[in-house]
Amino acid sequence: NAGVTQTPKFRVLKTGQSMTLLCAQDMNHEYMYWYRQDPGMGLRLIHYSVGEGTTAKGEVPDGYNVSRLKKQNFLLGLESAAPSQTSVYFCASSPTKGRSSNQPQHFGDGTRLSIL
Amino acid sequence: EDQVTQSPEALRLQEGESSSLNCSYTVSGLRGLFWYRQDPGKGPEFLFTLYSAGEEKEKERLKATLTKKESFLHITAPKPEDSATYLCAVEGGSGTYKYIFGTGTRLKVLA
Structure with missing residues (x-):
């Protein structure tokens, strides 16, 4: 029972390089989320998706793009990496319950990204 | 503006020394904590997950409670394996499926 799987676990990039972070969930959840976690800042929402083919901006979306082509996958892209994007990135997913979304989010173990 | 504040930032306890962590929140229409x-x-x-004021949940040495303004995570007779960071999050009533997270309490339980 894998739950939420993130790849890669670690990555070092140079400023200006691009990369894609992959999130996969095997729980058939409708909602998926990308967060970043920085010291003293808590988890902040970057983008989220309420279903296959849909995406929406969160609290800190600038510099990131996302895609949800398949229900089980949610991709986070950095087109031109900047040192300010050095962070730990977490993906999460949650089920729906009728029209309510107040079901717990389940998290992956994160991708540690350093931008030099 | 929705906001979550956790205190203390860090806590060191001796094994068996019970304590509580606090999560204060401001949110329009709480859908869940x-x-x-x-x-x-x-x-x-x-x-x-706590949904309404007065609700309590328990799991082993942990007990969570909720009022209209705050939640407490009570840790009874903690063990070293309870050492971790404890995070609190709220979902408001705007229907945007977003959590607002606190910055967490780092708990260290000494043997």
């Missing part, structure tokens, strides 16, 4: 545990190098692990 969530407690998570996070170990170093890992993602947050779900502990509890």
